[in-house]
Amino acid sequence: GQQVMQIPQYQHVQEGEDFTTYCNSSTTLSNIQWYKQRPGGHPVFLIQLVKSGEVKKQKRLTFQFGEAKKNSSLHITATQTTDVGTYFCAATNTGNQFYFGTGTSLTVIP
Amino acid sequence: KAGVTQTPRYLIKTRGQQVTLSCSPISGHRSVSWYQQTPGQGLQFLFEYFSETQRNKGNFPGRFSGRQFSNSRSEMNVSTLELGDSALYLCASSPYLAGIYNEQFFGPGTRLTVL
Numbered sequence: 001g002q003q004v005m006q007i008p009q010y011q012h013v014q015e016g017e018d019f020t021t022y023c024n025s026s027t028t029l030s031n032i033q034w035y036k037q038r039p040g041g042h043p044v045f046l047i048q049l050v051k052s053g054e055v056k057k058q059k060r061l062t063f064q065f066g067e068a069k070k071n072s073s074l075h076i077t078a079t080q081t082t083d084v085g086t087y088f089c090a091a092t093n094t095g096n097q098f099y100f101g102t103g104t105s106l107t108v109i110p
Numbered sequence: 111k112a113g114v115t116q117t118p119r120y121l122i123k124t125r126g127q128q129v130t131l132s133c134s135p136i137s138g139h140r141s142v143s144w145y146q147q148t149p150g151q152g153l154q155f156l157f158e159y160f161s162e163t164q165r166n167k168g169n170f171p172g173r174f175s176g177r178q179f180s181n182s183r184s185e186m187n188v189s190t191l192e193l194g195d196s197a198l199y200l201c202a203s204s205p206y207l208a209g210i211y212n213e214q215f216f217g218p219g220t221r222l223t224v225l
Contacts, residue, residue, distance in 0.1 A: 033214075042218055042219055043200070045214065045215070048213060088153060100154075101152075
């Protein structure tokens with residue numbers, strides 16, 4: 001079954017507000033990836049985190065991997081309407097099993 | 111390079127029938143993974159093939175099967191279709207085993223409707 005939980009499931013924000021989605025696992029992860037799926041589209045790779053405590057930035061997006069390698073977050077600063085979509089984390093556990101998180105659907109209100 | 115292609119893009123079947131979906135990965139990619147996406151269940155992993163061998167399998171009944179050819183193209187088959195099989199079926203390719211420090215490149219998906 002699903003081993004990677006993602007919260008929140010849905011998030012509505014006013015344009016310009018910040019947004020954060022969290023990915024949590026009960027087991028230690030080897031790495032974590034983040035994907036974005038636009039409405040009607042397919043998932044597109046955003047980034048991969050491998051190291052404990054790793055932080056990576058892509059313009060307004062900040063990705064973190066927890067110190068214990070059991071959780072991760074994606075933070076978007078000053079959301080824009082182009083940020084609309086569903087954000088998925090995808091994790092590999094130490095047994096090399098690969099799972100997608102449940103996803104967070106982001107709606108940005110202009 | 112051309113992206114991942116999936117055929118057909120849309121399919122309508124009736125209960126009890128079987129269906130075969132096709133996926134052509136990016137040239138040079140040896141791993142092909144299949145996912146089922148539904149509004150209620152999100153992205154569920156079906157199986158992964160690498161060098162013509164099934165390397166990982168998700169928690170789906172035996173009605174779901176797949177294979178990979180020597181050119182890395184992959185097919186998945188669903189037999190005895192049920193209404194609950196209606197979903198978007200996504201294929202993803204990567205150079206090596208999925209999740210092992212490799213991003214996956216997704217195709218546009220096949221929308222299957224079972225009536």
